Amino acid sequence: MLIDPAPVPLITSRPALAVVGPGIDLQSSFTSTLEGFGLSQGTAHLLWLPLPMLLVLVAAVIGVLVNVWLERKISAAVQQRIGPEYAGALGVLQPMADGLKLLFKEDVIPHRADGLLFTLGPVLVLVPVILSWLVVPFGQNLLISDVGIGVFLWIALSSIQPIGLLMSGYASNNKYSLLGGLRAAAQSISYEIPLALAVLAVVMMSNSLSTVDIVNQQSGAGILSWNIWRQPVGFLIFWICALAECERLPFDLPEAEEELVAGYQTEYAGMKFALFYLGSYINLVLSALLVAVLYLGGWGFPFPVEWLAGALGQSVDAPLVQVITGSLGIVMTVLKAYLLVFIAILLRWTLPRVRIDQLLDLGWKFLLPIALVNLLVTAGLKLAFPAFFGG
């Protein structure tokens, strides 16, 4: 308007950050194999599409089972108990038993509750969380879809969740549920802002919202190039906010037993309660995975695999080396995520719960200004040292 609209430089391709080789591309090999059998390209693609989705869905659910078992075992260790022992070796089948129990329980809809909203609430809590797994990368090509808006999609989707919480809180026709739902929504909104600002600082350094680009930007020198060294404050802000978004214990105000019975979950039983349960654990694993992706180098090994392959005299593009690095990438991502889950569980069983005013003070008066300062400092450092903070 004021400035003469100069020809805008069109950026047609992503910044070429890829230090790593292209990696295994399962999709292209799958479709080309099917095309070899005489199928059309469209049909081959259509047959491919559900596979990664199903795989990630199964991975998410298995992640929850592992998580429940860990929670039981670690809490037992913290409290000097033994924990589940008889269901399978070391009680590994205990989460299955929990799930089966919930599956067979009676599905109660309280009298004078709003049946439609009561059913829709848990679904609205669970679906956005599962959709967010779309952008979690386990390797260069090992993700459902490398959408350009990457982490922004996750932030946008996680903002749908409070509506589901409000819906279930309102529909239960119970004052504890309504208070729990309102608290959950307030908490979720307050902590979303510092969370987004912390992510923004990382995005600023990697010049891209895509999770794959963010990991590639951290893959120069192994553990030394991970974002945690360049964004220590951002890492802490993100972790605190992620715990608050998951309603984990230091911040589990919405379901504080002593005050609100069980918050918005009070009236729920059976499979609808299981949906809340699933949603909260899937969200915890998802948050841990995203911390690993944003700050801990994603699928990167503590020292670059290229150096290792070079030292052993192997080419990075050799098929066997690619399979090994690909599997190593998945193992590293899951390992980092579960290390963070372990810390979250340990926090849950050691820390007391904060009060609601302390929670809101922490979010608005401490984390938000710190996150803004962190963003400003990152921008300044990026201008001053473009080599270290992404040019």
Added chain:
Amino acid sequence: MTIASVTQLVCFIALSLTLVLGALGVVLLPNIVYSAFLLAGVFLSVAGLYLLLNASFVAAAQVLVYVGAVNVLILFAIMLVNKKEAMAEIPGLLLRRVLSGGVCLGLFLLILRVDLTTPWAVPGPTPLGDDSTVLIGIHLFSDYLLPFELASVLLLMAMIGAIVLARRDVFSSDVITGEAADQGLIEKERTPLLLESTAGETTLLEKV
């Protein structure tokens, strides 16, 4: 027809149907809570339409701002004041409904006429896809800088206004009515919740 185009058509029909029916529901349903939840559905289907137009950044922003912020605030307001009492009888409700319906119908006919008389360029310009995020940023910081900054000043004004209205201890009289401010609403210094009970503790200790 390829699989992609069929999928696109099905998605478009489904999204448009939810959009239109949801919008009608927002206006016509007597239960205000249902209206607010349906509004979230309407916003989500608009985001879906943006996705069909290959504008993924705008779609995500729509979800974040309208569903995550605006709609949640509307729901908050409804749930904090929902006292479940019958609303007072409004005189001439039928006439009001007919009049507002007429105005809406007129606007709809106007839009329909614009839609039918405009020579639309079919197919439209090629979508940019993921590069649109970068382009939006460049435009916001070059040729749309002034509107962008003006919008931020507007938001700042709204925020300061909200703080002044909420913190009544700033003025001794009410801003709107001019009457003396209700002293009960003024924020007080926080009093400690747990009373000091050192005397009781010492006696207990002495007993032990």
